[in-house]
Amino acid sequence: MSGSITVVAVCAADSGAATALAAAEIDLLVRTADVDEAAAAAAAKEPQVVVVDMATPGLDALDAIGRLADAPVLSVSGSAEHGTVLAAVRAGAAGYLVGPVSMLRLTDAVRRLAAGEAVYSPGLAELVLEEHGRAGSVVERLTEREADVLRLVVEGLTGKQVAARLVLSPRTVENHVQNTLRKLGLPNRAALVRYAIEHGLA
Known part of the structure; x- marks a missing residue:
């Protein structure tokens, strides 16, 4: 998609985040549940944003965020627990959305991260x-x-x-x-x- 934001995503193929990503107005370079594959793709293709679904089975989400934080990382999680949010931020996340995440919310968050903003679901920072x-x-x-x-x-x-x-x-x-x-x-x-x-x- 010419002119759209380039994204590498770490998520399970059947997750809600994957569904939103498939519909989002972005250029999805790679979608994988394997952080090594995502890291290799990010190094080769230099995405503008990385999306990490923290609920991906078998994934050490904080390690994934840290490894992929050369680009702005958007964490998607079912948990709004503040300790989890803070841990993601300390690992390198520039954004944190509590799922389920719609296509519109995801597209908006990705575009804002690519523009240098930070994006959080309402109330999390507070x-x-x-x-x-x-x-x-x-x-x-x-x-x-x-x-x-x-x-x-x-x-x-x-x-x-x-x-x-x-x-x-x-x-x-x-x-x-x-x-x-x-x-x-x-x-x-x-x-x-x-x-x-x-x-x-x-």
């Missing part, structure tokens, strides 16, 4: 942030508005959604995001969300 507390010394380096923007980005809102929620222009939101990235020494939004979750920022 659960982890509440459990792991706050890193006050880092938060103190952010302005109040930067902290507000960061919290909404971690919750999975797009730049336009953050702008609407805070009654700001999209350009102002992007300026706050860039300032936060600079202050924390991070390269992009996906890295920002991982950092925020690991350090309990809100």
Whole structure:
């Protein structure tokens, strides 16, 4: 599919994720339940996004995420338990969706990951942030508005959604995001969300 996002997927052939992938508006390079095969394909074809179904039988999902994290990894799981989410993020996942995942949700998540955003099912980031507390010394380096923007980005809102929620222009939101990235020494939004979750920022 010309112009579509290239994806390597690790999932069972009969899984819900496989069904969604088959219908999604993406260029599915490889779909396999074998992480070695997926890693070889990713190295050869350099996909824009990797999808890992954490429920794939026989799969060490965290190992798979770590091995495939040269590209943004979208984890799909039936579990919204915050420890599982945090473990996936620490392993290298840039996104986490709780299944069952529809074709539309999957396509949207893949496109957002390819654009450098992080994508989480609603509420997941909040659960982890509440459990792991706050890193006050880092938060103190952010302005109040930067902290507000960061919290909404971690919750999975797009730049336009953050702008609407805070009654700001999209350009102002992007300026706050860039300032936060600079202050924390991070390269992009996906890295920002991982950092925020690991350090309990809100």
